[in-house]
């Protein structure tokens with residue numbers, strides 16, 4: 001059968017993200033015997049026209065829509081990407097009556113709402129490479145996929161989903177041949193990294209998090225040797241800047257350490273990054289192994305340095321762990337991006353000051369602190385219940401495709417914005433979502449590439465900000 005998979009994401013900040021999932025699903029469908037094309041809308045100037053001509057050319061029997069982002073998770077400048085889906089569906093329906101299957105992270109987070117909003121026929125929940133092919137096989141034989149776990153649909157307008165054990169995970173590290181499906185060079189010229197997963201799942205229970213809805217609570221670990229091979233092969237293919245996109249890279253600790261040790265031995269030449277480190281599992285041994293493996297940047301998602309807030313967020317670690325991680329990081333050379341979330345449950349003016357004090361005293365000037373204000377609330381999370389109890393959230397789950405945010409009732413938004421603004425003005429290595437939302441960031445990525453700057457660009461934050469300020473820009 002002819003299958004068209006449309007990677008719908010076209011958001012270029014902080015960098016354009018390669019559609020890893022769409023490519024994996026396409027390759028799996030091809031292995032199952034289908035003729036598959038991927039249409040990547042990331043750099044398309046006129047996505048609807050391009051889609052129209054692609055539909056004319058490929059005449060698909062099934063269309064898969066890969067949907068990554070619902071919105072940009074940014075309370076200060078919210079952008080709702082889900083709204084792009086209606087015109088795309090309109091174009092598809094004007095050309096073909098082929099069934100449309102939704103997949104992608106956004107779909108796992110809000111499947112019912114996206115099925116209703118788009119009018120698509122089916123949704124695949126979670127990792128889709130095995131389920132999608134099974135769904136295609138059932139539908140092409142005229143069978144209803146009925147009990148196939150991992151799919152959802154609307155039946156007589158009632159949302160129905162099949163849970164149960166989903167036969168979908170291979171313990172080998174899956175890396176698609178990106179060159180076959182997308183224009184890799186354009187991504188590289190925007191300083192994009194090549195994404196790769198070493199595992200799925202997360203054991204933690206942070207109250208706002210959707211990741212477990214996407215990948216599950218139990219860890220599903222890729223065989224370390226297969227991860228090392230995959231990274232070596234990417235590097236041989238000229239794809240050196242590789243990002244490990246696990247929910248949390250350093251948990252389980254032993255798995256991360258084994259991969260790093262193997263990579264150090266392999267001398268792959270890859271330049272590795274991961275922005276998802278948990279302070280609980282950082283120690284000198286792991287950071288040394290990461291340095292030897294070829295890491296060029298790490299991110300640590302601590303969210304806060306106040307016990308009250310960490311407790312409220314149910315992060316599973318304490319302010320002491322955050323301070324301890326900072327001391328360890330200071331003993332190493334790895335550039336580090338610290339990620340904070342201000343305004344969560346139990347946040348007050350004094351807890352904000354605690355976190356800012358930590359950032360001022362414990363983050364090296366060469367490292368970077370990124371501050372987010374407010375937390376996007378998603379249906380089904382603990383945060384949703386808390387927000388309803390506190391009267392912060394009043395809309396129904398169906399209305400939550402439109403971004404809604406939690407801000408601690410004990411905080412005044414103007415005070416918080418002003419306080420953060422002052423901290424950013426005096427610390428050139430502090431940034432917020434306004435900085436990564438800068439309209440000229442894509443142009444800066446392109447310029448950086450032309451000048452031979454290597455990813456991650458955030459390592460140069462203080463020089464970039466100083467330079468732009470000299471030019472009179474308010475950044």
Ligand code: B12
Nearest residue numbers: 011021064066069070071072103104105124127128195245
């Ligand atoms: C790593 C990551 C990043 C990295 C990406 C680095 C890189 N080089 O790729 C960085 C930090 C840059 C990033 C940025 C952002 N991210 Co992010 N990110 C993730 C994370 C943790 C993993 C994504 C990933 O690669 N997964 C691995 C691949 C294999 O999975 P996948 O693409 O989802 O594909 C599988 C399934 O979804 C499915 N599937 C996919 N397509 C299709 C198609 C069909 C037809 C079918 C059937 C199935 C299917 O099968 C695939 C294979 O198993 C997810 C959380 C998560 N656990 O998913 C958030 C997540 C995707 N990000 C999210 C967001 C919001 C963002 C930002 C907008 C944040 C911001 N304000 O900057 C930006 C957007 C960037 C952009 N240009 O689009 C949201 C998106 C959903 C939402 N809430 O809107 C997520 C889910 C986190 C969250 N908050 O809920 N992100």
Ligand code: SF4
Nearest residue numbers: 202204206209211247
């Ligand atoms: S550790 Fe990260 S992925 Fe895991 S539940 Fe918390 S926020 Fe989500």
